[in-house]
Amino acid sequence: MKRYLLSVYHVDGEPDPSPEAMQTIYRDVDALNKEMQAAGAWVFAGGLHPETTASVLRVKNGEVLTTDGPFVEGKEHIGGFWVIQAADLDAALAWGAKATRACAAPVEVRPFQDEPQG
Amino acid sequence: MRRSGGGASIPRRAPGLIRRAPAVSGPEIERVFREEYGRAVAVLVRTFGDIDIAEEAVQDAFTVAAQRWPDTGLPPSPAGWIITTARRRAIDRFRSDAARQDRHAKAALLHAGREPIEDGPVRDDRLRLIFTCCHPALATDVQVALTLRLLGGLSTGEIARAFLVPEATMAQRLARAKGKIRDAGIPYRVPAETELPGRLASVLAVIYLIFNEGYVASSGDVLVRDDLSAEAIRLGRLLAELLPAEPEVLGLLALMLLVEARRRSRATASGELVLLADQDRSRWDRTLIDEGQAIVRACLRRNQPGPYQIQAAINAVHTDATDAAGTDWHQILQLYDQLRSMTPTPVVALNRAVALAEVEGAAVALAAVDRLNLDGYYLFHAIRADLLSRVGRDAEARSAYAAALALASNAVERRFLERARDALNI
Numbered sequence: 001m002k003r004y005l006l007s008v009y010h011v012d013g014e015p016d017p018s019p020e021a022m023q024t025i026y027r028d029v030d031a032l033n034k035e036m037q038a039a040g041a042w043v044f045a046g047g048l049h050p051e052t053t054a055s056v057l058r059v060k061n062g063e064v065l066t067t068d069g070p071f072v073e074g075k076e077h078i079g080g081f082w083v084i085q086a087a088d089l090d091a092a093l094a095w096g097a098k099a100t101r102a103c104a105a106p107v108e109v110r111p112f113q114d115e116p117q118g
Numbered sequence: 119m120r121r122s123g124g125g126a127s128i129p130r131r132a133p134g135l136i137r138r139a140p141a142v143s144g145p146e147i148e149r150v151f152r153e154e155y156g157r158a159v160a161v162l163v164r165t166f167g168d169i170d171i172a173e174e175a176v177q178d179a180f181t182v183a184a185q186r187w188p189d190t191g192l193p194p195s196p197a198g199w200i201i202t203t204a205r206r207r208a209i210d211r212f213r214s215d216a217a218r219q220d221r222h223a224k225a226a227l228l229h230a231g232r233e234p235i236e237d238g239p240v241r242d243d244r245l246r247l248i249f250t251c252c253h254p255a256l257a258t259d260v261q262v263a264l265t266l267r268l269l270g271g272l273s274t275g276e277i278a279r280a281f282l283v284p285e286a287t288m289a290q291r292l293a294r295a296k297g298k299i300r301d302a303g304i305p306y307r308v309p310a311e312t313e314l315p316g317r318l319a320s321v322l323a324v325i326y327l328i329f330n331e332g333y334v335a336s337s338g339d340v341l342v343r344d345d346l347s348a349e350a351i352r353l354g355r356l357l358a359e360l361l362p363a364e365p366e367v368l369g370l371l372a373l374m375l376l377v378e379a380r381r382r383s384r385a386t387a388s389g390e391l392v393l394l395a396d397q398d399r400s401r402w403d404r405t406l407i408d409e410g411q412a413i414v415r416a417c418l419r420r421n422q423p424g425p426y427q428i429q430a431a432i433n434a435v436h437t438d439a440t441d442a443a444g445t446d447w448h449q450i451l452q453l454y455d456q457l458r459s460m461t462p463t464p465v466v467a468l469n470r471a472v473a474l475a476e477v478e479g480a481a482v483a484l485a486a487v488d489r490l491n492l493d494g495y496y497l498f499h500a501i502r503a504d505l506l507s508r509v510g511r512d513a514e515a516r517s518a519y520a521a522a523l524a525l526a527s528n529a530v531e532r533r534f535l536e537r538a539r540d541a542l543n544i
Contacts, residue, residue, distance in 0.1 A: 023508075041302060086303075087303075088303040089255055090309075090313075092302075093255065109302075111301050111302045
């Protein structure tokens with residue numbers, strides 16, 4: 001089994017879904033989580049607070065600097081993610097397809113590096 | 119430690135090989151290479167679970183063949199010989215690498231140990247490899263390059279030249295693609311029945327794209343690149359052999375054969391483009407036409423039409439006519455109507471308009487063309503220019519030719535458009 005990161009992307013400036021749409025998303029994501037758990041694919045998942053709540057740490061001249069805000073002042077930010085295990089990319093993409101429908105947002109599928117052997 | 123990306127190509131014509139009054143000639147070995155490379159790589163990808171290792175092993179085996187075959191002659195089954203030699207040499211090397219604690223070599227050995235040894239032609243392996251190369255998680259240009267590299271046995275340099283990109287760029291594109299197949303876990307298998315139609319569509323699209331790039335090079339100084347079209351037809355035949363029950367696979371093969379049959383008459387000796395209506399039909403390739411038309415008839419009997427089959431049928435009607443005036447445009451228009459109902463794209467509507475002009479006149483066709491939103495497509499302006507001149511609106515035709523010229527990048531097509539523009543009365 002390989003592990004994959006399914007990250008959900010939100011684009012800044014796009015209007016938030018209506019409260020009714022949010023309810024649908026919550027319900028669909030919940031159902032998907034249960035489906036993944038039943039299939040043994042679910043490893044971990046979570047939704048994130050907005051990027052305005054982020055802090056970035058980096059080493060400069062041997063000192064750790066802390067800055068306010070997300071790392072990239074970009075247009076897209078990760079709103080949440082799943083870590084799943086799947087036999088191959090086709091299986092991971094099939095979960096990704098369900099994820100993008102459930103979240104009503106683009107989902108990026110990316111493989112984890114294999115864990116180093118003993 | 120990983121092995122590096124299999125960039126080396128086999129020496130196609132080792133000099134020693136030609137000097138030794140060979141029992142098997144260099145070109146003969148090259149022919150075997152072209153025909154069997156994909157088969158051997160496909161079997162070894164399954165054996166070792168890694169494309170780079172498979173390619174390297176097969177190239178090793180062909181290097182040995184280039185040294186031995188001139189003396190020994192061709193073995194009874196060249197493909198079997200290459201596959202056995204490649205596997206044996208790769209396993210020997212992995213054993214010594216594994217002894218040095220090479221994790222990758224150990225993994226490949228383990229994988230090889232799990233696989234049953236089959237030296238004969240295993241047809242499903244090439245099919246698996248085609249579906250891996252044309253996986254939708256890979257970009258189209260990457261699918262094309264991988265297919266030509268792994269199934270066609272073209273070198274990285276040959277593919278780079280065919281698509282007019284620097285060799286280093288193509289090498290990087292291929293290495294990245296193989297990395298994604300390995301690391302993201304793109305599977306090596308024929309898709310399940312339920313996924314097959316969608317996945318097959320991308321395989322057919324890749325083969326047709328290779329064919330078209332060989333037929334009308336999208337840029338550059340020559341109109342055609344024969345080798346690419348020949349490779350596409352070879353892949354089309356292979357796919358038809360592997361998936362004989364898929365009518366669209368046969369449709370694509372027939373389409374390519376019927377278009378290919380007209381290649382010799384498509385350009386003058388000096389390389390100028392000749393339109394279908396003006397071609398010397400005695401120079402068409404009757405063998406290819408007969409083969410293509412026979413496939414079209416078989417598809418009609420099967421009666422599961424699809425876009426490739428209909429396009430093949432349109433070309434079958436064209437090749438039926440002994441001269442341009444004898445073309446059955448009514449039937450062609452009906453086929454375009456059927457095609458448009460399946461693939462309602464503006465490009466299909468544009469091609470349909472050409473048939474419409476022959477059946478209902480240029481004015482009706484022009485009205486249909488003017489409804490299309492294809493401003494960025496040079497053929498839209500070229501066809502519109504021709505229709506405008508046919509209804510006597512030469513000034514507008516001239517500006518339409520100008521618009522077409524601004525978009526066309528193939529030098530031969532540009533010269534054709536310039537000649538048509540200069541023939542206008544204004």
